[in-house]
Amino acid sequence: METPRETSAPPSDREPHKTPNLAGSSPRRGRSSLADSSGTGRRGDAIFKFASSGSGILLLVIMAAIAAFLTVRAISAISADHGNFLTTSDWQTQADPITFGIAAIATGTIVSAVVAMVIAVPVALGIALFISHYAPRRIAQALGYVVDLLAAVPSIVFGLWGALFLVPHMLGVNAWLNQYFGWTYVFHQNEPGTQPRSLFTVGVVLAIMILPIITAVSREIFLQVPRAHEEAALALGATRWEMIRTAVIPFGRSGIISASMLGLGRALGETMAVATVLSPSYVINLHILDPAGSTIAQTIASQFGESQGTGRDALIAAGLVLFVITLVVNGGARMIIARRKEYSGADA
Amino acid sequence: MAKRIDVSGLNAYYGNFRAVEDISMVVEPRTVTAFIGPSGCGKSTFLRTLNRMHEVIPGARVEGKVMLDDENLYGSNIDPVAVRRTVGMVFQRPNPFPTMSIKENVAAGLKLNGVRNKKVVDEAVERSLRGANLWNEVKDRLDKPGAGLSGGQQQRLCIARAIAVEPQVLLMDEPCSALDPISTLAIEDLIGQLKEQYTIVIVTHNMQQAARVSDRTAFFNLSGVGQPGRLIEIDSTEKIFSNPSVQATEDYISGRFG
Amino acid sequence: MSSLATSSRSLGSSLTERRLPRWMPVANLALAALIAIALGAGFGFSSKLQWCLIGAILFVAIQYTASALVEGRRHAKNTVATSLVWVAFLLALLPLISVLWMTISKGIGVINADFLTHSMNGVAINQDGGGLYHALIGTLEQVALASLFAAPVGILTAVYLVEYGRGNRLGKAISFFVDVMTGVPSIVAGLFILSFWIIILNMPFTGFAGAMALAILMLPVVVRSTEEMLKLVPNELREASLALGVPKWLTITRVVLPTALGGIVTGVMLAVARIVGETAPILMLVFGADTINYNPFSNPQSSLPLYVWTEYGKGTDQSQARAWGGALVLIAVVMVLNLVARGLARWKAPKGLSR
Numbered sequence: 001m002e003t004p005r006e007t008s009a010p011p012s013d014r015e016p017h018k019t020p021n022l023a024g025s026s027p028r029r030g031r032s033s034l035a036d037s038s039g040t041g042r043r044g045d046a047i048f049k050f051a052s053s054g055s056g057i058l059l060l061v062i063m064a065a066i067a068a069f070l071t072v073r074a075i076s077a078i079s080a081d082h083g084n085f086l087t088t089s090d091w092q093t094q095a096d097p098i099t100f101g102i103a104a105i106a107t108g109t110i111v112s113a114v115v116a117m118v119i120a121v122p123v124a125l126g127i128a129l130f131i132s133h134y135a136p137r138r139i140a141q142a143l144g145y146v147v148d149l150l151a152a153v154p155s156i157v158f159g160l161w162g163a164l165f166l167v168p169h170m171l172g173v174n175a176w177l178n179q180y181f182g183w184t185y186v187f188h189q190n191e192p193g194t195q196p197r198s199l200f201t202v203g204v205v206l207a208i209m210i211l212p213i214i215t216a217v218s219r220e221i222f223l224q225v226p227r228a229h230e231e232a233a234l235a236l237g238a239t240r241w242e243m244i245r246t247a248v249i250p251f252g253r254s255g256i257i258s259a260s261m262l263g264l265g266r267a268l269g270e271t272m273a274v275a276t277v278l279s280p281s282y283v284i285n286l287h288i289l290d291p292a293g294s295t296i297a298q299t300i301a302s303q304f305g306e307s308q309g310t311g312r313d314a315l316i317a318a319g320l321v322l323f324v325i326t327l328v329v330n331g332g333a334r335m336i337i338a339r340r341k342e343y344s345g346a347d348a
Numbered sequence: 349m350a351k352r353i354d355v356s357g358l359n360a361y362y363g364n365f366r367a368v369e370d371i372s373m374v375v376e377p378r379t380v381t382a383f384i385g386p387s388g389c390g391k392s393t394f395l396r397t398l399n400r401m402h403e404v405i406p407g408a409r410v411e412g413k414v415m416l417d418d419e420n421l422y423g424s425n426i427d428p429v430a431v432r433r434t435v436g437m438v439f440q441r442p443n444p445f446p447t448m449s450i451k452e453n454v455a456a457g458l459k460l461n462g463v464r465n466k467k468v469v470d471e472a473v474e475r476s477l478r479g480a481n482l483w484n485e486v487k488d489r490l491d492k493p494g495a496g497l498s499g500g501q502q503q504r505l506c507i508a509r510a511i512a513v514e515p516q517v518l519l520m521d522e523p524c525s526a527l528d529p530i531s532t533l534a535i536e537d538l539i540g541q542l543k544e545q546y547t548i549v550i551v552t553h554n555m556q557q558a559a560r561v562s563d564r565t566a567f568f569n570l571s572g573v574g575q576p577g578r579l580i581e582i583d584s585t586e587k588i589f590s591n592p593s594v595q596a597t598e599d600y601i602s603g604r605f606g
Numbered sequence: 607m608s609s610l611a612t613s614s615r616s617l618g619s620s621l622t623e624r625r626l627p628r629w630m631p632v633a634n635l636a637l638a639a640l641i642a643i644a645l646g647a648g649f650g651f652s653s654k655l656q657w658c659l660i661g662a663i664l665f666v667a668i669q670y671t672a673s674a675l676v677e678g679r680r681h682a683k684n685t686v687a688t689s690l691v692w693v694a695f696l697l698a699l700l701p702l703i704s705v706l707w708m709t710i711s712k713g714i715g716v717i718n719a720d721f722l723t724h725s726m727n728g729v730a731i732n733q734d735g736g737g738l739y740h741a742l743i744g745t746l747e748q749v750a751l752a753s754l755f756a757a758p759v760g761i762l763t764a765v766y767l768v769e770y771g772r773g774n775r776l777g778k779a780i781s782f783f784v785d786v787m788t789g790v791p792s793i794v795a796g797l798f799i800l801s802f803w804i805i806i807l808n809m810p811f812t813g814f815a816g817a818m819a820l821a822i823l824m825l826p827v828v829v830r831s832t833e834e835m836l837k838l839v840p841n842e843l844r845e846a847s848l849a850l851g852v853p854k855w856l857t858i859t860r861v862v863l864p865t866a867l868g869g870i871v872t873g874v875m876l877a878v879a880r881i882v883g884e885t886a887p888i889l890m891l892v893f894g895a896d897t898i899n900y901n902p903f904s905n906p907q908s909s910l911p912l913y914v915w916t917e918y919g920k921g922t923d924q925s926q927a928r929a930w931g932g933a934l935v936l937i938a939v940v941m942v943l944n945l946v947a948r949g950l951a952r953w954k955a956p957k958g959l960s961r
Contacts, residue, residue: 048855049770055762056771056780059829062822063783066790066798073801126694134691137406145948150702152876152940154883156911157933160918161705164926172656208701215698228443232506234404236457236513237433239680241687246456250447262788269791271886272915297793297886304890312805319797323790330789334782425625429680462680 070320077313085317091282091299093311100314102321104282108199108293109322112274113267115203115288116210120267121260123207124214131215132222133244144219151212159276162205167277170196170204174289189289197279200288202295205273210263217262221255222248254337261333265326271297296322350377350547351417351434351516353398358412359576360393360402367393369576371412373566380543382558382585383551385568386600390577391551392440394568395519398549399435400428416516433461436515440522442502444494444509451490453505457513472512480508481538500531507538511546518542520550524557536561555601559589567597626676631689634672638665658700662693706937713934716927722935726896726913731920738932740898744813744907745939748892749882751817751902752824757874760828761863767829768836769858787826795822796887804891811893813902816909819887824877831873835866868951875947879940885911910936 078085080098088101131143174189174196181187225248233243249256280294280302300315307315353375360368368390375381383391396402397410400421414421421431444453452459454473463469473490477483482504486497494505503523510518520539524532539561542548552558558565566582581594592598599605642661669689674682721737729736763780771777799819803809839862847857863870888894893906894916908916910932917929 042853044855045853048858049766052762052766052770053776055759056766056776058759059763059780059787059825060783062825063787065802066794066822069798069801069806070794073805123694123698126691127698130691130695134688135695148948149941149944150706152879152883152944153705154885154911154936154940156883156885156914157709157937158705160914160929160933161708163918165704165708166701173659176656208698208705211698212702226443228439228441229445231401231404231437231439232443232445232509233456233460235399235401235432235437235439236460236509237429237431238460239429239684241684242460242680244687246460247445250445253447265789265791269789269793271791271793272911276915276918297791300793300797301886301889312800316797316801319794323794326789326791326794327786330786334785427625427681 066323070316070323073313074317074320077310077317080310081314089282089284091303091314093303093307093314098310098314102296102318104284105294105296105299105318106321106325107284107286109268109295109297109325111286111288111293112199112202112206112295113264115200116206116267117260117264119204119207120211120214120263124211124259124263125218125256127211127215128218128222129244129248131219133240133248144216147212147215147219151216153212155209155270156272156276158205158209159273162201162208162273163276166205167196167201170201174198174200178289186286186288188287190287191290194291195279196289197277197291198289199278199293202274202277203288205277206267206270209270209273210266213266214259214263217259218252218256221252221259225251257336258333261329264329268326268329269297269322270295271301274298275301350545352377352415353517353547353549354413354415355398356413356415358394358397358410358414360390360397360410361408362405363407366576368397369578371579373579373582375547375549375564377547378543378545379563380539380548380550380561381582382562382565383549383568384553384555384558384565384600385577385580386570386605387553388577389568389570391568392521393577394579395521395549395551396437398517398519399437400431401437403428433457433513434515435517435519436510436513437519438503438506438510438521438523441526442499442506444497444502444505446493446495448494449491450486450494450497450505453494454508454512456509461513476508476512477505479511479542480504481534481541482508498531500527500534503527503531503535504538507535507542511542515546517547517549520548522551522553525553532557555589559585565589567592567594567600569596569600625681626672626685630672631669634668635665638662638668658697662697666690666693709930709933709937712927712930713932716931717934721928721931725898727898729896731925732922734924736928738908738910738913738928738935740895741908741910741913741932742935743898743900744892744895744902744909744912745882747900747902748813748817748820748888748907748909749878751814752820752881753874753878755818756821756824756828756877760825760874760877761832761870763825763829764832764836765858765863767833769854769862784826784829787822788830790822791886792819792823792884793886793890795819796890798822799887800890810904811891811906812904813892813899813907813909816888816892816907817902819891820881820884823884823887824881827877827880828874831876832866832870835869835873836862838869839865868953872947872951875943875950879943879947882940882943883911883936885915888912889915910939 081088081100082097083090083099083101085101087103088099089104090099090101091105092099127147131140131147135143171193175192177187178189178192182189229247229251230243233247238246274295275298278294278298279291280298281292282294283292285292296318300319303311303315355374356372358368358371359366371394383395385391393402398414398421400410402408402410410422412422416431416434420426421435444450445456448456451473454476455469458469458472463472474483474487477486482501485501486505494502497505503526507518507523524535527535536557539548539550543563550558550561562585564582565585565588567580567588568577569580570577580596581588581592583593587593588597589601592601638661641664642657645660646657666686666689670682670686673685677685720735722742723739724735724737725740726736726738727740763784767777767781767784771780796819799815799822803815803818804811809815843861843865844857847861848854852860888909889912892909892912894912895906895908899905899907914929914932914936917925917932920926
């Protein structure tokens with residue numbers, strides 16, 4: 001809270017008065033005494049170190065400010081809330097009394113992200129393995145480039161594609177899933193044949209969207225597996241798949257986890273691809289083929305235009321929840337990676 | 349259980365480049381055969397053709413025949429995976445699996461072959477580690493990572509891993525080149541013991557080592573840069589080092605080139 | 607020592623194992639495709655997606671059965687893994703190619719000189735024409751402002767992490783929060799600027815507000831990529847320079863940074879390519895406009911992704927066509943940035959550092 005002034009300071013505040021110092025670095029002139037020469041160096045060193053550590057600290061301040069500002073606005077919103085923020089599904093910020101809660105939108109966020117991960121992670125690992133260990137070498141390199149480029153396609157494009165192309169194509173898949181897997185509850189449709197603007201379709205779009213990024217990161221990891229380990233496995237009489245299981249996967253495990261978490265973070269926070277595809281409603285409905293539910297990010301984007309005052313603060317509160325969820329996911333991933341460090345093979 | 353290797357007319361390629369040309373030789377069971385020769389003469393490439401590891405490198409292929417007793421390793425219905433199970437290999441740099449403990453490393457080959465019985469695995473681990481002269485040093489820390497051992501211990505761990513699947517032949521590609529003299533001595537002693545059961549082929553740059561451990565020695569050379577490597581002669585180690593029949597061998601051994 | 611022979615039986619000592627002929631996968635693929643088409647046509651599945659999915663599942667199943675019958679279980683597993691990897695690759699390629707194909711085929715018809723040089727001023731939603739010049743200007747200015755802040759701060763932070771902060775507490779904290787920052791969703795960055803810049807400081811919606819959010823998103827990417835590049839600079843270079851009596855900061859600015867320059871520029875450009883496509887914070891902070899506004903410090907602007915979103919939202923055929931056109935321009939910008947960055951990385955890579 002006490003840091004707003006520094007954070008607000010845009011580029012102008014910290015950079016300019018340093019840059020001249022960097023550029024005008026006078027190489028030491030005199031060759032006189034040790035004390036002299038180190039004096040010039042010391043001042044330059046001090047300034048440069050200050051500039052670089054200052055930048056690092058600025059980054060910390062921004063992070064602290066994000067947490068602080070979101071929390072302040074969120075508290076003011078939650079105190080005006082007539083429902084229970086954690087357990088209410090409804091999002092009525094225009095009505096009187098104001099009632100809103102994250103139960104439905106947080107559920108929707110997690111459900112769509114889980115669907116996306118279930119589809120994307122195995123497929124992405126498959127592609128990564130294909131590129132690193134199965135495809136002919138020349139094709140592999142080209143494919144690597146293509147995947148990197150696809151990872152950069154903006155999410156709004158995926159959203160556009162999802163809404164205008166995928167949604168109509170999902171009708172058949174939905175009907176089929178409902179017919180044969182309706183008994184699983186998850187794939188049951190209350191009204192078969194409705195437009196598939198559902199959390200499931202959102203999950204599919206998210207999966208396709210995060211596929212390239214998970215692939216790109218895990219491919220890098222798989223390529224780093226030392227040849228010696230792969231040959232050791234092959235020389236023991238392992239088939240290619242057994243070689244991958246004994247040498248490649250264990251070596252790349254922590255990398256796979258962080259790649260997946262990167263994808264999960266994107267899926268959780270994705271706004272536009274969800275907003276274009278989903279027809280939102282503020283209820284918890286675990287029949288994921290029904291056009292229902294909504295996600296935090298999508299709610300913020302779609303409600304923002306018509307919200308004022310407390311309504312906006314309520315959206316900020318929702319954003320804070322999203323922030324905390326992504327923090328937990330990232331922290332969890334880091335812990336998993338740290339715990340496996342002993343066996344990471346980094347020194348090999 | 350040790351088998352005889354009979355190579356005839358073998359050529360090995362990397363893409364269009366012929367790395368090894370027209371090699372024929374016989375390796376008798378329960379002997380140590382050393383391959384010597386200058387760098388780049390195809391010793392290691394040839395060694396890798398003996399358990400079909402050569403073709404693991406993209407673009408690499410082999411022509412010719414390698415008979416293991418009465419089976420041609422390059423026959424049409426031969427499974428390279430089964431070949432590598434039968435012909436074990438130890439590499440230049442120790443390469444224990446970094447994500448596995450000492451015990452898991454030794455048991456890796458057994459696990460691959462579907463041996464799940466804990467008692468059988470434990471016995472095999474102890475037997476192999478004893479066979480590799482490593483048991484006494486590691487028996488109290490079998491669950492520690494294999495990468496935590498010293499270089500020489502790691503190499504003996506790799507030997508233990510290779511003999512755990514009970515191969516017929518053991519190929520060693522400069523197994524001591526990354527090791528200090530004391531570890532080297534330990535491995536050389538081990539080779540002397542292992543030859544009672546296995547057919548051993550070892551590539552080495554160290555001629556004293558070849559003289560110390562091997563029964564027979566093969567000298568490889570290449571006629572020029574970009575030319576394929578060839579087998580110059582193979583004979584008993586004693587003869588190669590005292591009275592070789594080819595001048596180039598004598599030049600190489602006496603240190604006049606290479 | 608002869609006990610070694612006892613368990614060798616279980617390992618299978620024969621070298622010959624029955625193998626499937628090499629054309630088998632192709633034949634199986636054809637068989638699976640035939641059955642899938644028959645099933646698809648027979649049951650009247652409308653979507654070709656289903657046909658592909660059924661074919662894929664059948665292919666893996668047939669591969670497994672054939673391999674298990676002839677080659678045994680270990681090889682069957684290997685065959686299944688190989689088939690799955692291929693199937694994953696082919697299946698995933700379909701939607702990704704479809705995204706690109708749709709965008710190009712639908713967008714190319716809209717794009718012409720008028721589209722690139724005109725704004726949406728006075729264009730009704732069900733009217734042809736109009737363009738995205740205003741959005742292009744907005745994107746350029748916002749991204750430039752964001753880079754102006756994020757690039758120097760990010761590079762200096764990375765310098766601190768690699769050259770000064772190794773292992774100390776501040777370095778660890780910064781490194782940790784760079785990771786956390788990487789995971790901050792774009793909408794949260796937007797909300798942060800909204801809460802303090804617009805709600806608390808009561809500033810208007812401007813391109814600059816959006817640029818601040820973009821800078822937050824860009825910063826960690828720049829730090830990470832620069833850090834990677836600086837780590838690649840061999841320590842010998844630093845030591846050589848220090849041993850000549852050059853102070854540390856000159857070593858960094860004259861030796862380390864120039865050595866890594868190619869990689870750093872590449873990293874910054876890739877970070878730019880990432881934020882060019884960000885929609886959510888722009889939506890909240892820049893608010894959108896149909897007219898050309900050259901000044902990012904006053905009044906709302908537009909931007910390419912926002913343009914796609916608003917045109918899509920208008921819902922008419924004409925506006926959706928414009929949305930595709932905008933998407934194509936956006937993809938083109940991102941791709942060009944990527945290609946130039948990667949080309950630069952190759953060209954500028956210090957000898958011996960690139961793999």
